[in-house]
Amino acid sequence: MATIAIDPRVSGTTAEFISQRHKMYIDGRFVAAASGKNFPVFNPATGDVITEVPEAEEEDVNRAVLAARRAFDEGPWPRMSPSERGRMIWKLADLLEQHLEEFAEIESLDNGKPRTIARVADVPLAVDMFRYMAGWATKISGKTLPLSSGYDFHSYTMREPIGVVAQIIPWNFPLLMAAWKLAPAMACGCTIVLKLAEQTPLSGIRLAQLIDEAGFPPGVVNVLTGFGEGAGAPLAAHDLVDKVAFTGSTEVGKLIVKAAAGNLKKVSLELGGKSPAIVFPDAPIEQAVSGTASAIFFNHGQCCCAGSRLYVHEKVFDKVVEGVSKVAADIKLAPGLDPSCQMGPLVSDEQYRKVVGYIESGINEGAKIAAGGPVSGFDRGYFVRPTVLTNTNPRMKVVQEEIFGPVVCAVPFSDQEIDRIVKRANDTVYGLAASVWTQNLSLAHKVARGLRAGTVWVNCHNVFDASLPFGGYKQSGWGREMGEEVLHNYTEVKAVTVAL
Numbered sequence: 001m002a003t004i005a006i007d008p009r010v011s012g013t014t015a016e017f018i019s020q021r022h023k024m025y026i027d028g029r030f031v032a033a034a035s036g037k038n039f040p041v042f043n044p045a046t047g048d049v050i051t052e053v054p055e056a057e058e059e060d061v062n063r064a065v066l067a068a069r070r071a072f073d074e075g076p077w078p079r080m081s082p083s084e085r086g087r088m089i090w091k092l093a094d095l096l097e098q099h100l101e102e103f104a105e106i107e108s109l110d111n112g113k114p115r116t117i118a119r120v121a122d123v124p125l126a127v128d129m130f131r132y133m134a135g136w137a138t139k140i141s142g143k144t145l146p147l148s149s150g151y152d153f154h155s156y157t158m159r160e161p162i163g164v165v166a167q168i169i170p171w172n173f174p175l176l177m178a179a180w181k182l183a184p185a186m187a188c189g190c191t192i193v194l195k196l197a198e199q200t201p202l203s204g205i206r207l208a209q210l211i212d213e214a215g216f217p218p219g220v221v222n223v224l225t226g227f228g229e230g231a232g233a234p235l236a237a238h239d240l241v242d243k244v245a246f247t248g249s250t251e252v253g254k255l256i257v258k259a260a261a262g263n264l265k266k267v268s269l270e271l272g273g274k275s276p277a278i279v280f281p282d283a284p285i286e287q288a289v290s291g292t293a294s295a296i297f298f299n300h301g302q303c304c305c306a307g308s309r310l311y312v313h314e315k316v317f318d319k320v321v322e323g324v325s326k327v328a329a330d331i332k333l334a335p336g337l338d339p340s341c342q343m344g345p346l347v348s349d350e351q352y353r354k355v356v357g358y359i360e361s362g363i364n365e366g367a368k369i370a371a372g373g374p375v376s377g378f379d380r381g382y383f384v385r386p387t388v389l390t391n392t393n394p395r396m397k398v399v400q401e402e403i404f405g406p407v408v409c410a411v412p413f414s415d416q417e418i419d420r421i422v423k424r425a426n427d428t429v430y431g432l433a434a435s436v437w438t439q440n441l442s443l444a445h446k447v448a449r450g451l452r453a454g455t456v457w458v459n460c461h462n463v464f465d466a467s468l469p470f471g472g473y474k475q476s477g478w479g480r481e482m483g484e485e486v487l488h489n490y491t492e493v494k495a496v497t498v499a500l
């Protein structure tokens with residue numbers, strides 16, 4: 001294995017965790033891969049190897065699925081009282097909260113994001129998600145239904161756990177994505193095999209240790225580290241899995257659908273986006289500038305709902321573009337653990353190359369750079385400067401495709417186009433999120449109604465809450481995460497009719 005270099009800024013607790021021989025969590029035990037293989041984990045701020053983790057393959061997937069199957073078919077978890085289940089999920093939330101600083105460090109080191117952000121966003125939102133879903137455990141219920149076919153029947157529905165759930169998550173919010181997936185499935189009484197993203201496995205491994213400490217019965221949660229093809233694909237295709245929940249690219253989402261066809265397991269997908277932010281001329285300029293800048297630059301643009309297309313009315317276009325460009329130019333790039341860091345490196349070399357490639361393709365197709373550009377000025381690490389492109393047209397790749405980096409295309413619109421702007425905003429294959437910036441109440445609601453997106457923010461962007469359903473129209477996905485809606489992902493409805 002290559003030399004291991006742990007950042008000297010991490011605390012002793014985190015350094016100790018990172019230096020452990022990492023294991024996966026299967027059937028209540030911490031285990032190596034059946035093959036004994038491991039793969040390296042990199043620090044995106046330097047490109048150095050920080051540790052290695054087991055490489056799950058088909059045999060490990062089988063072991064994990066069989067454990068989850070047994071735990072569902074014979075174990076106590078789905079039969080436990082809902083309040084007992086809720087208390088255990090709450091306990092996990094408490095444990096996570098007690099280790100907030102450690103998780104913020106792990107997340108920053110592994111993913112590259114600023115520790116300051118992980119501390120106030122990723123970890124607390126994950127804690128909230130477990131608490132919110134702990135509350136739902138006792139409130140999942142059916143209805144009684146009056147039948148028109150006669151009075152001699154009593155009919156009711158029940159919501160039952162869907163069974164063994166495979167969950168596959170990405171690297172942009174490693175802990176939070178795990179929480180979005182695990183918490184509702186736990187609340188519904190499902191058993192779970194979670195596959196972490198290969199780029200960012202560390203917070204999920206640490207979370208598995210807390211799941212064990214919280215006392216979840218063996219097999220209820222199994223956590224695998226491995227690659228998409230080696231571990232994700234056999235998991236999505238497995239015949240003993242009842243449902244697969246996936247977050248990632250639209251391209252892989254389509255592969256998941258195909259893999260699920262074998263046993264027609266249920267599928268939910270949270271996929272890509274190319275979200276518009278639309279600024280009308282009456283919007284308070286300062287708020288619109290800082291809001292639309294953070295819409296794209298939050299988490300280095302590595303958000304499926306990043307506001308990557310900025311439509312601005314021509315009356316305020318120059319002011320807004322200048323403002324957003326100034327925000328971009330002033331953002332301090334540094335390793336995530338550096339206290340002065342406002343934006344860290346992208347997650348991986350692959351992602352770095354992809355994003356720089358998009359900026360270059362925009363330039364080659366005639367776009368102008370108002371801020372940032374393809375050169376970062378760093379001699380190591382996967383840093384990309386926050387970039388603002390103007391002079392784009394709707395057919396350019398940078399306008400149509402998801403970049404998943406800190407790159408925004410600013411596009412002006414005129415008075416004559418106000419009615420058509422919703423159509424332009426809807427003109428991609430995606431439909432995840434959008435934001436509207438105006439003081440005009442009826443215009444805001446009218447535009448919100450016209451947008452084909454699962455989330456519309458007015459005078460804000462990237463506002464998340466465990467209670468708000470999140471997911472996409474069109475090729476941005478199937479089903480919703482969070483809120484009451486997510487319970488549909490993890491339950492089956494049974495109609496019972498009794499002849500009286």
Ligand code: ADP
Binds near residue numbers: 198232
């Ligand atoms: P990104 O391109 O942003 O890395 P992906 O959609 O490739 O996003 O990956 C998201 C998750 O899907 C990761 O956990 C990855 O390992 C997994 N994955 C990738 N390919 C497959 C596949 N063919 N089947 C199942 N899971 C996959």
